[in-house]
Amino acid sequence: MAKKKKLSIAIQGIATSFHEVAALTYFNEPIDTIECLSFHRLCESLKNGEADYAVMAIENSIAGSILPNYFLLQEYHFSIIGELYLPIHMHLLTLPGVKLSEITTIESHPMAIRQCAEYLHALKNVEIRESDDTALSAKRVKEMKLKTTAAIANEHAAKKYGLQILEKRIETHKKNFTRFLVLTKRSHDKKESNKASLSFEVANEVGSLADALMTFKNNSINLTKIQSIPIIGKPSEYSIHIDVEWKRRKQYDDAMHQVLLQVKNLNVLGEYKKGKIEYK
CATH class of the missing domain: 3.40.190.10 (Periplasmic binding protein-like II)
Structure with a gap:
């Protein structure tokens, strides 16, 4: 019987880094990690086929969003297939x-x-x-x-x-966690998804963003994250990144059909299963 090949996972940092801990926790099986000292190198590793997946930190409960990584998500067009909230003890x-x-x-x-x-x-x-x-x-x-x-x-x-x-435990707040995204180049089965990461642009007009967000509310979709990212070369224009959650898939599908008519350049960065937040 052929031995199963280990998955190759690109991480930011080296062995024992929080990224490696996140990768081992998420995949819960023996893996080969590809050490990358920058997030750009991590993305290149996945793009070039050196890694099957990449694990990328996107926000921390104390330090906030890692804004450069939102630009990388836009640039590389990877698919988000999962997320992990890892308790962080410094x-x-x-x-x-x-x-x-x-x-x-x-x-x-x-x-x-x-x-x-x-x-x-x-x-x-x-x-x-x-x-x-x-x-x-x-x-x-x-x-x-x-x-x-x-x-x-x-x-x-x-x-x-x-x-x-x-x-021990010198982090400012003891309930400290980092949210990691699991990225791949390949499409995947979305049957069990109950969360999505989206990006889009809206017209620079009064109420345009509010109208789009109200569409999610009217369809009982929970908005869990909103982040604006400047559009390079377009002063005063922004790309809006949001995370949404749903209980019934039809609610999400109905909302997306309506939002398509309200925004520009709608991009589904990934549909995946919501991660659990468990403090330790």
Whole structure:
């Protein structure tokens, strides 16, 4: 019997990063991860067929939306097939034996830094440095033996690189989660979907956006996210990204038929099953 080939999943960051944890959690099977130090590289990996799927963070409950990733969704036209809400616990990692008073630099991914802003602002005489990835920061501390540098990362990174957790749970709010999207180039079966991500444009006229959104309300469609993105080269014009949920598919289909007549460039980025938010 032939051995099943592992799925290849593009992630932003390296092993033990939150993206890898999200990928392992979502697929719940052995996978091969393709490490990408930027979201653009992640998209290129999926586009070029190096990966079967990609897992991309899109928003955090403390730091907010990752706006550049909305531009990438528009540029690459991938299909969203799923989402995952991952609880995020941030820890301050150092070489064993290092004390907080010895730390002069703390580094991590910009989104991680934003999630720990309250803790970091209280520190005195410490430089905050941005890096490409939380796990990569932990790896740097270990491999370069940085005795005065701490990394913000998760417990998986601490274990992998033999670092001590100097301070636990330094995120500003303890009910912290990041929403990840699962992307593919291929179409998929939408039978079990109850959520969709859409983008569209509206005329620069009074009430044009409100009219489109009222169509969803009138069809009992729940609007869970709205995000405006500037249209490059068109000052004062925006692409509207929304997430909607429904209980009956017909309600969604009826709303979409009506919205088609109200907006321009309607794009269904994906129809998928709503993810669960479970705090830990």
